[in-house]
Amino acid sequence: MYLTPFQERMLKGEFGWVYAKALEIIVKVGEALGSDRLVEISHAHVSGVSYSNIGEPGLDFLRDFYREMPRFRVYTTINPGCVDYGMLSQVIDNKYLGKQALIDEALVGMGAKPVFTCIPYYHRPPLPGEHLAWGESSAVIFANSYFGAMTNREGGPLALASALTGFTYYHGLHELENRVARVLIKISPLIYNKPLSLAGLWIGENVRKVPMLEIKEKPLYEIKALLAAMAASGSHALAVLDGITPKGTYKTSIEETITLEFSDVEKYIGETPGTSETVLGYVGCPHTHPEELVILRRLLEKYREPKRGRLLVTMPPEIASTYSSIVRLLLSRKVDIALGTCPVVSVLRKKYDLMLTNSGKAFFYMRKIHGLKVGIASLKEIVESIYT
Template identity: 25%
Template sequence: MKRHQLNGQIGTDPNFVHATHTGHSKANVKATDAMPELKLTPEEQDIMDGKRGELLQKSIKTICDYGRLFGAEKLVDLDCAPHMAMSWGSDGVEPFLKIYKQLADAGLKTYAPFTADPKPMDFDDLPMTKEETDMANKIYNRMDELEEINLSLGMIKGYWSCACYLPQMGNTPKYGDNLAWSESSAINYVNSVIGARTNRNSMGIDMLCSILGKAPYFGLMTDEGRKARWLIDVRLSKKPHPEMIGSAIGMKVVEDVPYIIGMDKFIPEINEETAGYLKDLGAATASNGAVGLYHMGGVTPDAIKYGRDLLKEGYQTYVIDDAELKRIYATYPNLWKDQEGTPERVFLGCPHMSYGQMVEWGTRIVDAMEKAGKKLLNKPTYFFGSALVRADFEKRNPEMVGKLKDYGVSFAINCPMMWCSTPVSGSERIATNSNKTRVYTTARFFFDDALIHLIVHGELPPVAERDTINFENK
């Protein structure tokens, strides 16, 4: 699909045609006979028979048919809370809006209060020209309708973020929890870093599962489906940038489950700092490929518990060394109309930044500005994060936040990827630290040091310097 072919609607996933969204690539899928009906509990059978109303009956029929397509034999109860990927109201999602409104009008609610991905625009903190504003309002013309419906169905007011699992957001599942989420980066994080279990569900399916409190049991929810078909052998001289190694893995395995070795010397444990690193690594695998789960030897919970028993018989091996990361980086296209132009804005955070990442980037910018003796940024710079993470950052770091705002740093709560996806906004030259934003938009990915140089001095470092930079995150 070409970008903007849907007049700016989100949904043109460049990897969609390569993925089954079950954690297993098309190369490993074999045709089977039609699957039998799912084995339902008496309660579920009552819903199927219409004893709980027509809408619940339609809902369970839909998710059972969905499950049968992928070999599910039963439904499982859902834990924690739902999270929805559909955060934009537009004519392009009208069928979903109609279904959701029917559910809301019937008084139905999700099994627990839910969170949702960030809105496409933040008119307060990410100013737009009149032309851009008019275009955004034309495309996302049903935002109020979506928000009203979501609140009726059980959404927590104001809880918009793709990183809903962060402690400030509170939608943090436990190890082994069953979920029915649809945001690819969040799915990747909770499956991999926390050890919860969810498939890469589509919009609509996520809501119907959440209304029922049940999901079909297959794929990444099963022990067998969580086994790895790839061994990723990391042989790097230095700690890799998470966006780069995630990109390399995603491009290679597409959506198969990888088991990564050689990273535990760089990531000895999961804590607040390393969780942000793993968040970005996983998001890159999920966008540059379609990975819903990765295991990291000695680091992630399933890998610690089961070790190499997670590798399937006949697994393939992919070696990542310094030369391979440089090769991957060299393949990234420059989609700017003026390919030699200077970036106009700097976008940091996609997925949304964690508290620790705001502190890290804030510290680096303040230090660089003070070292250069600068009073104002030379490029508009935006931290993207949830309103709750931003509030926590501001509360705990008032001096740093004051300096950042004086320099001209803005804190936006919307989705940078969607902001870049309108025909007008998409023509801007955006520099980003996010490989996900790079994949879905015309934004260009740059390493952290190059972005700091751009923010402070208003221009990128020389090409040779920025393109041969080491692959560390710092």
């Protein structure tokens, strides 16, 4: 791999072993993929932040770096931790607060902005063509597909290495030649009225090439859920969204057209709540966007309190403070609000029989991590099954 004199000096350890180690990881991964040079990035988003996900080995890894007091060389945001930073949630267990604080101290101490969210684009929407090194599969696919930015699906440690060095390897989705949609997916009207997460789970499991999707006039939160589901059940990092993905950030060479019918995705609806089951409604995977908050306010206004189970809503701390009046209304309806975390990366206090969510990503992980039965439903259906 070609390195500039500055990168050579970094790799040799002139700026300390942390930067040398970080660059070594990037070079090794890049060389394994056939990359011949590095590219400067302007924003790193670091995943692998939650203690309940990365455990002691991950904590030690981060603390070893932090002990040398390095600083991130580019703007860096971080994923959710495993505790509720609002300290109000009855659903999320804060048992790892001390361990999580050690991780947070290390990352923020190195210069990360403490957004604790999987929607870093809320804090800084990337520009078309901008080179990024993002972890968090749902954020990666959103950055490429919605904003036309350029990032691969970086593993947590690699995004950290890019935050430290300011570089990633030039390969994959950093090159226009690799951003080519090859499968056109048409979504039948029967699915179009359902949560788009259903289509996302099917595409993730059944399509390997870059898809082009015909979705028009869908709200941002539906697109967020669709893309996150694709990135969880598959390894997609880009889907060309006709009419949304900025022109000039992709090419098309359609080899195949698939029409998705309701019968294809029906199995992902999963479980529906039985009358005696305890239900946890869940909105906020990926984290709740203000657009969803507004809808939740409208849906919840007419109710006083849940009739069964709880509705959990997770969001970045900053959205909760900016939209505090909506949050207050939700709290008055006994919605359980957790900030800077989510059930995928944390421990739950109580076992519920079933989770009802609009998120295909939560559907994919909650069954595997918490052994929960999970069903997919729209925001309206979720609210109604908890409050009526």
